[in-house]
Amino acid sequence: MAPVVFHQVTKEFPGGTTAVDALDLEIPDGELMVLVGPSGCGKSTALRMIAGLEQPSSGRITIGERDMTGLSPGARDVAMVFQSYALYPHMSVRDNLAFPLRRRRMGRDEIGRRVTEMAEMLELGELLKRKPAQLSGGQRQRVAMGRALIREPVAFLLDEPLSNLDAKLRTELRAELKRLHRRLGTTMVYVTHDQIEAMTLGDRIAVMNRGRLQQVGSPDEIYRRPCNLFVGRFVGSPAMNLLPGPAVGRGADVIAGVRPEAMHRAGEVAGGIPLELVTDVVEPLGSDVYVHGSAGGEAVVARLPGNVQVSPGDRLALAIDPADLHLFDRETEGRLAHE
Amino acid sequence: MRARLPFSPRHLALVPISAVMVLPLVWMLVTSVESLDQTRHFPPTLIPTAFHWSNYREAWNEAPFGRFFLNSVIVTGTAVLSNLILCSLAGYAFARLRFLGRELLFVALLATLMVPFQVIMIPTFLIVQHLGLVDSLGGLIAPNLVTPFGIFLLRQFFRTLPVDLEEAARIDGSTRLGVLLRVVLPLSLPALATLGIVTFLWTWNDFLWPLIVITSTDQSTVQLGLASFQGAHVTKWNLLMAGNVMALAPMLVVFIGAQRWFVRSLATTGIR
Numbered sequence: 259m260a261p262v263v264f265h266q267v268t269k270e271f272p273g274g275t276t277a278v279d280a281l282d283l284e285i286p287d288g289e290l291m292v293l294v295g296p297s298g299c300g301k302s303t304a305l306r307m308i309a310g311l312e313q314p315s316s317g318r319i320t321i322g323e324r325d326m327t328g329l330s331p332g333a334r335d336v337a338m339v340f341q342s343y344a345l346y347p348h349m350s351v352r353d354n355l356a357f358p359l360r361r362r363r364m365g366r367d368e369i370g371r372r373v374t375e376m377a378e379m380l381e382l383g384e385l386l387k388r389k390p391a392q393l394s395g396g397q398r399q400r401v402a403m404g405r406a407l408i409r410e411p412v413a414f415l416l417d418e419p420l421s422n423l424d425a426k427l428r429t430e431l432r433a434e435l436k437r438l439h440r441r442l443g444t445t446m447v448y449v450t451h452d453q454i455e456a457m458t459l460g461d462r463i464a465v466m467n468r469g470r471l472q473q474v475g476s477p478d479e480i481y482r483r484p485c486n487l488f489v490g491r492f493v494g495s496p497a498m499n500l501l502p503g504p505a506v507g508r509g510a511d512v513i514a515g516v517r518p519e520a521m522h523r524a525g526e527v528a529g530g531i532p533l534e535l536v537t538d539v540v541e542p543l544g545s546d547v548y549v550h551g552s553a554g555g556e557a558v559v560a561r562l563p564g565n566v567q568v569s570p571g572d573r574l575a576l577a578i579d580p581a582d583l584h585l586f587d588r589e590t591e592g593r594l595a596h597e
Numbered sequence: 598m599r600a601r602l603p604f605s606p607r608h609l610a611l612v613p614i615s616a617v618m619v620l621p622l623v624w625m626l627v628t629s630v631e632s633l634d635q636t637r638h639f640p641p642t643l644i645p646t647a648f649h650w651s652n653y654r655e656a657w658n659e660a661p662f663g664r665f666f667l668n669s670v671i672v673t674g675t676a677v678l679s680n681l682i683l684c685s686l687a688g689y690a691f692a693r694l695r696f697l698g699r700e701l702l703f704v705a706l707l708a709t710l711m712v713p714f715q716v717i718m719i720p721t722f723l724i725v726q727h728l729g730l731v732d733s734l735g736g737l738i739a740p741n742l743v744t745p746f747g748i749f750l751l752r753q754f755f756r757t758l759p760v761d762l763e764e765a766a767r768i769d770g771s772t773r774l775g776v777l778l779r780v781v782l783p784l785s786l787p788a789l790a791t792l793g794i795v796t797f798l799w800t801w802n803d804f805l806w807p808l809i810v811i812t813s814t815d816q817s818t819v820q821l822g823l824a825s826f827q828g829a830h831v832t833k834w835n836l837l838m839a840g841n842v843m844a845l846a847p848m849l850v851v852f853i854g855a856q857r858w859f860v861r862s863l864a865t866t867g868i869r
């Protein structure tokens with residue numbers, strides 16, 4: 259177990275792509291950090307630099323105070339789970355699990371003991387003799403986790419490990435992963451493009467965009483105080499609504515962000531900012547209803563209680579609590595303090 | 598409803614073609630068990646009446662075939678083994694390692710594939726002569742230790758394997774060589790089988806190069822031996838064909854034994 263720290267790490271690929279740009283990030287010992295961002299933002303590259311599969315163009319990465327520059331992947335004592343699982347197809351599940359231990363010249367008895375232990379923990383007992391091709395997606399995923407966990411690495415790297423599974427299994431394994439993390443207490447770095455996965459899984463979340471780190475914080479902080487327009491729009495589903503300042507009684511140099519659930523029917527909030535929504539599409543979800551439409555000249559989504567009766571074409575009088583407004587500078591897109 | 602033929606229509610073309618291909622082979626087999634008189638008969642007898650198996654013993658005794666076979670086996674075996682090892686190493690480097698001038702080197706390698714052997718025959722001979730290997734098995738082996746074709750074939754195959762597997766193995770603590778041995782090669786058996794067979798066939802059948810390098814009988818390969826046999830016993834067609842059948846037999850065995858692998862790997866490398 260060890261902290262993982264990026265010191266001003268930049269990665270430029272030949273051809274001029276700057277995949278990671280001056281990244282400063284500290285992942286304390288035992289934390290589950292999620293790197294999240296849209297496709298191509300450089301999160302996999304950042305993870306691969308921790309593993310040693312890519313070398314930074316400049317800057318340093320340390321794991322537990324040790325400078326990793328120039329160290330081969332095998333010498334770093336980290337383990338990684340790939341999106342494709344990367345199980346060795348010609349080896350049985352048992353040999354897949356034993357592989358990292360054999361490479362570290364562990365004794366036969368010890369290897370046998372650990373494989374049995376891991377198989378028990380991940381419920382792989384009956385599958386030990388099978389080849390990866392004879393396993394289901396979820397079973398492969400667990401073998402991949404087992405192969406990474408078995409040698410008790412100082413840090414555990416996961417690159418979209420759940421994205422090849424169906425939605426139900428994904429939710430189940432997400433909870434299992436969180437339990438596993440709590441039990442082992444190993445530093446974990448988890449990469450995903452799915453903000454819901456990030457919010458539910460992470461102790462802290464690092465949001466990236468175009469190679470640059472945007473914000474680091476707990477899921478709550480990121481959701482409640484997005485540091486800029488990008489983070490505000492990226493986190494949360496449906497996405498944050500953006501209104502021109504004047505529509506909510508602010509200056510023209512301001513963009514106001516309002517979460518769909520922060521829109522209420524007029525009269526429900528004392529001192530609320532009034533807003534008229536022209537309804538276009540109504541999506542009932544049982545407990546809630548998503549009302550799509552336009553307000554202040556912008557497309558807007560409001561999340562209202564399920565018992566609200568609306569039909570397309572209706573004009574809804576809404577109100578927003580001023581404290582729920584996220585104000586951003588129109589030029590810099592940075593967050594503005596409430597005046 | 599269409600009337601169903603008991604065979605695929607493709608066979609209408611394939612059967613005659615295979616008949617044409619097989620005819621010389623059959624003729625060779627037949628001739629090898631005929632009496633000398635029958636071989637000179639016109640039109641040639643294609644259905645033997647008596648089997649003169651003694652032709653084989655006679656042919657074997659008329660020339661040191663045992664020696665020729667041993668030489669061929671040594672040369673072919675060494676070439677196959679060293680091609681498998683060296684082409685794997687070079688092919689992996691070209692497929693996965695990043696080094697300065699890799700693409701340029703690879704293009705140069707490909708270019709040599711297009712040079713016919715006749716063009717480099719004399720320079721190769723001069724090198725072998727310089728190494729003092731003329732008229733020895735070493736002179737037959739040295740130029741065949743590694744082939745550009747083998748490097749090319751394996752590099753192409755290695756590149757179709759998922760990089761993730763190799764990266765996983767490196768994180769799991771394998772060296773580059775360990776990755777090659779434990780992950781890449783076990784997944785490349787079809788390609789290795791192809792390379793092994795192709796090298797075997799080329800080296801076993803090679804005639805021109807042994808003809809240039811070898812002069813003494815006891816360093817001759819089977820193909821060379823057969824040729825000298827033909828010169829010395831020009832009229833004994835039945836014995837010559839018996840010798841031919843003996844030279845062909847190992848090749849047939851290897852080909853039939855490994856055909857399954859061979860076809861599969863050519864098919865997969867072709868499609869991807």
Ligand SMILES: Nc1ncnc2c1ncn2[C@@H]1O[C@H](COP(=O)(O)OP(=O)(O)OP(=O)(O)O)[C@@H](O)[C@H]1O
Nearest residue numbers: 271272275277296297298299300301302303304451
């Ligand atoms: N080996 C490479 N050579 C050149 N460019 C690369 C290489 N690997 C990644 N890139 C580029 O670097 C940028 C970041 O890639 P990266 O794989 O880190 O994205 P990502 O955030 O993981 O995206 P995704 O969610 O699609 O996996 C992309 O623009 C990509 O095209």
Ligand SMILES: [Mg+2]
Nearest residue numbers: 301302303417
């Ligand atoms: Mg990625």
